[in-house]
Amino acid sequence: MYDYSGVVHIHSCYSDGSSNFEGxxxxASQSGAExxxxxxxxxxxxLYKEGEKYLNGVLMLVGLEVTPKRNxxxxxxxxxxxxxxxxxEEYVGKVYRDGGFGFLAHPDQKENCLFPAKMHWDNWDLDQPYGVEIWNYFSQWMSSFKNKTELLKSVFFPKACLRPPEPETLMKWDKLGEHRKVPAIAGIDAHGGRQFSWIPTILSSYKYQFRTLRTHVVTKEPLKGDLHHDKRLVLSAIKNGQSYLVNYCAGKIKNFSFFAHxxxxxxxxxxxxxxxxxxxLSVKLPSKAHIKLIKDGKMFAKCFGSNLNISDPGPGVYRVExxxxxIWPRPWIFSNHIYLRTQLG
Structure with missing residues (x-):
């Protein structure tokens, strides 16, 4: 298997970001993203002005974010x-009818009294095989303060704002998985330094933001440096949940594995x-950490180590945290699900 690390949900100067694709x-290259x-x-x-391409050794792919007031x-x-x-249901349906796919963005973002925009999802009941952005760096930062004092702390210690994904998001995601495959991603929601150019922290730099949350894709063949071939590999892995999500503030990783055999x-x-x-079911890490195996939304097994092996776990929807x-365990890796069904279809 091949493992590639990427940054997802990035805004450029073509909307409200601060840089073009070159920057x-x-x-991304300087932060190690592929x-x-x-x-x-x-x-x-x-897409129209710069196109999808390899730049500075990084594969640049273009989607978009549909942004009404919320949803x-x-x-x-x-x-x-x-x-x-x-x-x-209409714009999600259009995306799928046109051959695309997508993810609910920051579906349970908390409202902030200092920045009272409501950007959560009202209703997940959509008749399409959508995925979920279960982890969003900027969303967590925005909900980390309730007054000006806490805002200053969040400005100067932004990495400390990273928490596990919202419990209600995980609960809904696990529940959906009982009925169909539901891919998940981690988004940064990076805008660069246009809005925060005076702040000498992670908020004012793509480079620093790219060192927070990553989505790692797992593929059965390597990237070749060919745009068409590599685009299909990466997007197929994202679409099908063949990926895991990493908090790089807790540590980098390559070749985490969670598989059934x-x-x-x-x-x-x-x-x-x-x-x-x-x-x-097997979980493998390159170093020891706290491993939790979640079944149907509930704790099923846990250990401290670099491996976890479970024989005959029973049918269910499984994922790993x-x-x-x-002393203060930090959220590090969240896997996509493996689905052990009593029947398919």
Whole structure:
């Protein structure tokens, strides 16, 4: 398997970000990211004016973010911009009818009394196979303060604002997984320094923001430096949940693995299969950490170590949470689901 780290939900100068693709790709390269997913607000101007390409060794891919007052939707593989005046079920439906796919953006973002914009999702009941942005850096930063004193703390210690994904988001995501595959991503919601140029912190730099949350894709063949080939590999992995989410403030990682196996057969994150008693689940880390195996939204097994192996776990929807550190464990890795079904379809 091949493992590639990327930054997702990035805004450029073609909406309210502060840089063009050259600057963003340079920051991504300096921070060690291998691909970037651009999501400008209600526009594909970046695609039309700069195009998808490799820049500074980084694969630059372009989607968009449909942004009404709330119910924002990140979408990819699209060639036209859905109107943000449509109802959510209409613009989400249009994306899928046109051959694209997408994710509910910051679906449970908390309202902040200092910045009272409401950008959560009202209703997840949509008749499309959408995914969910379960972790959003800027959303968590925005909800980390309730007064001016807390705002100053958040400005000068922004990395401390990163928490695990919202419990209600995880609960809804796990529940949806009982009925269908539901891919998840981690978004940064990066805008660069246009709005925060006076702040010498993570808020005013793409480079620093790119060192917060990452989405790692797992592929069965390597990237080749060919735009068409590599775009299909990365977007397919994102669409199908063959990925895991990492808080780089807690530590970098390569080749985390969570898989089901029976005999010579393996199933990766994002895949589903019929459950059988000879099926096992395995988690592997390069170093010891606190591993939690979640089944159907509830704790199923946990350990401190670099490996966790479970035989005959039973049918269910499984995912992994990893926390790093002993005194104050920090959220580190959240996997996509593996689906062990009693029946398919």
């Amino acid at each position: 963003i790709s340079r920051a 691909f970037v997913l651009i999501n400008d607000h209600d526009t594909l101007n970046g 924002h939707f990140l979408c990819y593989d699209v060639e036209s911009v859905p109107s943000n005046r449509l109802r959510p 029976s005999g010579q057969k393996n199933w990766l994150m994002g895949e589903e299969t019929i459950y059988s008693k000879d099926l096992n 990893v926390y790093k550190g002993n």
